[in-house]
Amino acid sequence: MDMSVFDLFKIGIGPSSSHTVGPMVAARRFLVENSPLDSVVEVEAELFGSLALTGVGHGTDKAVILGLMGETPQGVNPHAVNQMLASAEEAKELKLLGEKTVPFTAAANLIFHKTENLPEHPNGMRFTLKRADGDTVRKVYYSVGGGFIRAEGEQAATNGAPKVEIPYPFDTMADLLAHGQRTGLSIPQMLRANELTRVSEAELDAGLDRIWNVMRDCIQHGLETDGQLPGGLHVKRRAASLWRQAQKPDRADHLPHDALNGVSLYAMAVNEENAAGGRVVTAPTNGAAGIIPAVLKYYAEDCKPLDPVSGVRVFLLTAAAIGMLCKRNASISGAEIGCQGEVGVACAMAAAGLVAALGGSNLQIENAAEIGIEHHLGMTCDPIGGLVQIPCIERNGMGAVKAITAASLALKGDGTHFVSLDEVIETMRQTGADMQAKYKETSLGGLAVHVVTVNHPAC
Ligand code: SF4
Incomplete structure (x- = not known):
């Protein structure tokens, strides 16, 4: 890889x-x-x-x-x-x-x-x-x-960096699990070893910390910014006002699921920033950029880990392993396989990252990622007006909550389950190949057609 x-x-x-x-x-x-x-x-x-x-x-x-x-x-x-x-x-x-x-x-x-x-x-x-x-x-x-x-004609998308030999090469999750069984290493430990063939330990940690800092700043800015998103749909930014509402200490309607509402708002805050052309981290895409930061913030703050700095690094390395597998064996492009490849993949990455950061086993990490994708299979990409706003912003909020549910299910089990991650990634690829072009980031089908023509003729 x-x-x-x-x-x-x-x-x-x-x-x-x-x-x-x-x-x-x-x-x-x-x-x-x-x-x-x-x-x-x-x-x-x-x-x-x-x-x-x-x-x-x-x-x-x-x-x-x-x-x-x-x-x-x-x-x-x-x-x-x-x-x-x-x-x-x-x-x-x-x-x-x-x-x-x-x-x-x-x-x-x-x-x-x-x-x-x-x-x-x-x-x-x-x-x-x-x-x-x-x-x-x-x-x-x-x-x-x-x-x-x-x-044109290039075999693979390139980052321009020279090819390096890595200690734990993998094309499938089965490869990674086999390396883990043989060496006793966890998935984030193997990813770390692979990365260290390209950069020093200090550079790797500084890079991971910088990613988290940019993600955290993005959430914060989104939670503080009101107004309307650009593009002509007149979509109102909601994360900031809903967040202020949620912070009122004397609210009579505080409910146990408020922690999950917070996670949705973190994700929506990022995607509102994204829709406004702000500074974001692709995770693994911009359309799905809210899910991983939201689940990371939930981990770093709500889960109260003893060592959040190391935990965040473990989270990001594990999430990256899942993203690499999806990109290699299916796609992370909405234009190629629909939103299952963006929000579905981000959900799987976040679920796996959370399990790893909370100390789950390699099998539990694999299980969480599989659940994250399985329940997004077939999800189309039909952004209204061609803007990354509706359904994208709320979809990230939902994806973040699903990632926590997937992680929770996996952590409560022993990692054994019916459908493997490799199988669900291949299913996602085939489902995307069968999907009509109008549902793949063309705004020619789904919500993009019905809502625009009925309610927003000017878009
Ligand atoms: S609906 Fe399309 S544009 Fe929006 S997040 Fe999903 S894949 Fe990206």
Whole structure:
């Protein structure tokens, strides 16, 4: 498995890993691969399939322009984005990678092919640049989910890092369980050993802690921010007001399940931040970015662990193992297999992470992840208005609660169960392959059609 925990958890901006983060990375990579840029006179970007159909709602157009300017998802200042884009549009030109200025307007140089797909994936992009001597370079990239991209013909999505030999290679959960049985190591211990072939112990821990800090800041900001989400649906942010309501000490209606309501609000807070284009961590995607932070906060605060710092690291490493298996053997792209691959996978990752952090066995971790996916099988992706808002925000709240239930069920058992994680991942892959395209991040089916046409004709 040539993937790192830092591929699964990437610090970036909302609203979408496949439709915002990936396209920004691809646009930048195209120019970097074709540098120097002094002789470039024109650049064009074309979006196909799901990127064209839901791209405006997902911010793909903005992301591509920012990528051409040289911005990265982790480096761009989310608060400066609108001003940067407005200035470029007003000047009718772009400074490519901050080096070379060419004429550019979104209307003329950014083309949406809504009825056309490129052959290798529903999220296709084609970039073209022309040089002063008439030379033209054209290249296709695919955004394959979770911010991963690959160029046309490339075998696997790449993070650009050289391949390394890892001590515990795995393609399936059966491989990981077998390593564990042979060595007596836990899943997070094996993931840690694999990561240490790429980075030092101090770098690994600092990286994991940074991910958790960004997730925690994102929850906090979401719980403090009222107002309306952008995009035209006029969706009101709810996490902050519901959180204030939940904090009133004299509330007469406090109920035992309030702790779970809190978890839903943590998740919704993250996804409201994501929908507003804020700073989030893909986990494993932006659309599903609320579930893991919410369950982590529940673990670190409500479960009152003795050593939350180590526990959070164990949680993230374990969750990453599940994400890697889902990405490798099915998909984490809503455009490829529907929302089961985003919210379903995030739920499984969070459930497994929570079990590991609470001291569960490898078999219990596997069981929790399997439950997390099993009860999302078949879930479609049908975002209203092409925005990552409805059903996505609430869906993360529900996914977080399901993850805690899955972890609880697994921890109460001995790890033996009927359906294996590997089997449920393969079932998810096949279900996604059988799903009609209109349910796979195209906004051509489901809620996206019925609610928009009935209640929101302007969307
Ligand atoms: S419905 Fe699910 S897969 Fe689709 S955009 Fe929303 S969170 Fe992502």
